[in-house]
Amino acid sequence: MGFYIRKSIRVGLFRFNLSQQGVGVSVGLKGLRIGTGPRGNYVHIGRGGLYYRATLPSANGNQPFLPHIDTTVIPEGTHAPLVEIESAAASKIVDSSSRDLLNEMNMKQARWRIWPWVGVLGLLTVFLGLRSGWSNSALWSALVIGSILTIAFAARDAMAKTVVLFYDFDAEMEKAYEALHSSGQQVSTAVAAWHIEAEGAVHDRKYHAGASNLVRRKKTTISRSSPPYVKTNIETISMVVGRQTLHFFPDRVLIYDEKGVGAVSYGELQLQVNAKQFIESGPLPRDATVVDRTWQFVNKKGGPDRRFKNNRELPVCLYDELKFSSVTGLNEVVQISRNGVGDTFARAIFDLARVMPSERVS
Known part of the structure; x- marks a missing residue:
């Protein structure tokens, strides 16, 4: 679409x-x-x-890509401690513009929903009615009234928490955002995507297939979706990065987590894309580019270490690595199995930042 x-x-x-x-x-x-x-x-x-x-x-108001669990015990001291890669809290990642809109989003996200309590109260009333010997008509009346009130309060909560956001572009800006959206869709077509949570140097390569760096990664999703309780007239690309989710809107990237909403303008967003060789010990994504082979345990010459039984041959894949950062605290790394699409996404972000006009303050 x-x-x-x-x-x-x-x-x-x-x-x-x-x-x-x-x-x-x-x-x-x-x-x-x-x-x-x-x-x-x-x-x-x-x-x-x-x-x-x-x-x-x-x-x-396709089949899931299942992670591989490796039970091989690696001796301690073969790699440096992994350094966590994470951003500041979303509500702290804020630039100075459009603060009123962000304040509204944070205020509405923090509001409590009433309808679950109304529903529980309705069920409790019916339960007490059963214990007290109410007639069937009284029980049905309590159930119907409780259901109606629950639905009514659910609708009220949705209106109270929903932010409505309309975007209007001129032709140049529409073309620039369409390019970002299209390139983001290409990134989302990767069979597998991972959020890099931490990384560290390897001290003894023979235990790590000859790799120089070790990462801790977690399967993630890149898709077309809107933030919770936001209704908008355009479609956005979202990227889950650990506890936070990046939503690429036309004017800025909105950053959601359980504590609040933050934002980074495209002029402040830095995206570095690198083609990285990665030794894949899990299932091989079908769109991965295999550039070499190695062994799970290697000797000094890079060949298989015969001392280890079940020493598997592993593919070396060329993945795209996307590093997002900003001076306001954004710091995330995403790896995708499809090589070559990250550069187009980065170029679209750069082009959008280049044509983005300055904010007018009335």
Whole structure:
């Protein structure tokens, strides 16, 4: 599916519409539609600049790739301690622009949901009714009322926690973001992707297939998806990096974790892409480029060490490694099995940063 821009967003009974005048909001049932005032955010990116507006409340919402578990015991002291690779807390990764929008996202993410408590209270009422010998009609009435209240509060919670975000581009910016979206999709087609959690130097290569560095990695996902409780008129690429998730929006990268939301503008984002040789001890992804072979345990000459039984021959693969960083604290490394697509993604980010206008402060 290609890149597209929707002109309307529905959140429960509310519909947000994008027009030349900005964002309009209406709410109602079939045959009834009235104006109302839930907050919606409008972001314009183009020759007139980058600016944010908001509608304010009125004065009067294939098979899985399975990891390989290696049970071989490696002697201690064969490699240096692994150094953790992680970012600062998402809420701390913030640049100075569009702070109001980030404040709204953090405030809404922190709100408690009421509907689970209403549902539990309804079930508890029915249970107590059973224990007290209520009639069937009374029990059914309590169950129906409890269900209706739970659904109503669930809808209320969704509206209270949802951020509506409309983007409007000129032709140049739309082309630049479409290139980012397209290249991000290419990255997401990799059969396997890993988040590099830590790395360290190897002291004794014969125990590590001749590798000079050791990494701790975890399977991750790169996909087309929106952040939780965000309704937007464009499709975004997301990348899970440990406890955090990067969402590549048109104006910046939003960083989500359980503690809050942060952001890095494309002008501040640094992405370094390298083709890295990796000794693959797990299942070989079908799109991997194999450039060499080695052994799980090697001798001084690089051949198989005959002292070890079941000494497997391992493929040496050429993977793309993406290093994301910023002066505000972002520090993540992602490895993908498909070589050659990372450079296109990095170039699209650079091009988007180059044409991104300065933010207009009203």
